[in-house]
Amino acid sequence: MSKKSKKPENQICANKKARHEYFIEETFEAGLSLQGWEVKAIRAGKMTITEAYIIFRNNEAFLFGAHIQPLLSSSTHVSPDSIRTRKLLLNRREIEKLMGAVNQKGYACVPLSCYWKNSLVKCQIGLALGKKQHDKRKTLKDRDWERDKQRGFKKDLD
Known part of the structure; x- marks a missing residue:
């Protein structure tokens, strides 16, 4: 018997390390500015965000x-850069709030997760405060x- 993954259908990848x-404190939804070959690769499930972070410039x-x-x-005329910096599409007020x-x-x-919304790639961003070691424990x-x-409840019911 194989276990089914708990990943929703529209989810591309998740950053489980971030929640640990x-x-x-607060989450935001941002669009991603991508190139064509990146969208094809994401559809094939080739994206990871475990070591990603967000910078402001x-x-x-x-x-x-x-x-x-x-x-x-995917493409023969474009030399793909797998870890290039990608622009996040947010409202001005959201960017100012995050930057502040x-x-x-x-x-x-x-980044917490990436998922499909209609035919667009969205990224869920979290405004986070770091945990200390005792908080993790x-x-x-x-x-x-x-x-x-x-x-225990399951055993009592059986």
Whole structure:
């Protein structure tokens, strides 16, 4: 028996490490500015954002470090750069809010997941505050406790 993945149909990739290392205060939805070969590679499931982060330059947001592995058959006249910086499409107010929090309050801006919305690629961004080591341990302990509680309830029902 093989386990089914819990990944929704429209989800491309998720950054599970971000939820472990940060407290996510607020989330935003941003579009991605992509080239043609990147869209083809994403449709084939060749995208990862585990080491990606968001930088701000000239009042614009960019996704830095996201890896899209190019397909061999996608394009012959373009030399693909798999980890190029990609522009995030956000409203001006959202960018100003994110920049203010990152610059003044010590927050970080991390990508949480990428998914399809209609035929567009969207990226869920989290305004995050870093966890300390004891916070990570507490989160794991709470998760284990909830899992054990659920197992206990299942045994009682059987």
